[in-house]
Amino acid sequence: MSTAEGAGARATARYDRDSVEFSRAVAFFDAAYAFALTLLVVNIDPPPAEDWATPARWVTSGLGWQFFGFAVSFIVIAVFWRVNHRLGSEFTGFSSGTITxxxxxxxxxxFIPFSTQGISDPATADEPLAVAVYAVNISVAVMAQSAVYLVxxxxRLLRHPLPRRADTVNLIDAMSTPAVFLLSxxxxxxxxxxxxxxxxxxxxxxxxxxxxxxARRVARIVSEERPAPPPAPSS
Structure with missing residues (x-):
């Protein structure tokens, strides 16, 4: 096989769902999501010993926004993982495009643990730029995850592809999250x-x-585009 043919084969590589390569890719992605969740705790700085005297001093030591950032980002990354898991359950395999x-x-x-530091660190939490960086990070991540489905x-790696109109509706629904974050x-x-x-x-x-x-709109589109049953044979 020539070099050009080998490059072409790699570019069009496809790993079916029952292959070892598919399982390795899923395990890698799941592990990366888990690692991102774990890194969030690094943004919580233990308060000085004297602030452990009472719950009030413990909370007002600066942990308030740190816990806020941890909670928000934990939920956000968990939602990203669930969406990715749901998408993966519909895949019949991976292509080079979907892996990329x-x-x-x-x-x-x-990158979310880094942008979380900006909104949770007491020294930067009041800066509008910290909110902007975090909002852009989440918004672009949502768009990138939507692109995974489109690729x-x-x-042709979906078990049950929806009509194009239904995909448009789901994309609009997904963009509601970036809309809120960018509004902030x-x-x-x-x-x-x-x-x-x-x-x-x-x-x-x-x-x-x-x-x-x-959900209502997609159900209506699917029912409208479902082939009509064949007429019953006349007696």
Whole structure:
């Protein structure tokens, strides 16, 4: 085989679901998500010994925003992992494109512990830039994870591909999260970083509403595009 043919074979490599390569890739991605979750605890600085005297001093020692950042980012990364797990359960295999797309998304996931430091460190938590960096990090990560699905569809790696219109609806639903995070950036610069962070609580309302709308819309599209049953034979 020539060098060009070998490069072409590598570019179009496909690893079926029952292959060792598929299992190794899934294990690698899962381990990276777990590592990103573990790194979050590094952003929590143990308070001085005197601040362990009472719960009030312990909380006011600066741990408040650190615990806030840890909790928010733990939930965010856990949601990313669940979405990635759900996507992977629909894959019939991996292609070079889906592996590359997953690596790009993973790079943004493992960056979250760093951006979390900005919003949780008492020295930087009140800076609008800390909110902006974190919001952009999460927003771009959501977009990258959505791209994983689109690449898998392009490479025909989905067990149950949806109609194109349904994919558009799900993409709109996914973009509701970046919309909330990006909204927090101007809020942080206009009214302060604390208000910017509180904007993220809008996801508690926006997420379920957007999810229910998308689920109903997708179900309607699927039913509309489902082939009609053949007519019953006449007697």
């Amino acid at each position: 797309a997953n690596l790009v998304a993973l790079a943004l996931i493992v 898998a569809r392009r490479d 950036i101007p809020v942080a610069y206009l009214w302060g970083a604390e208000w910017g962070r509180w904007c993220w609580l809008l996801l508690i309302v926006v997420g379920p509403i957007s999810g229910r709308w998308a």
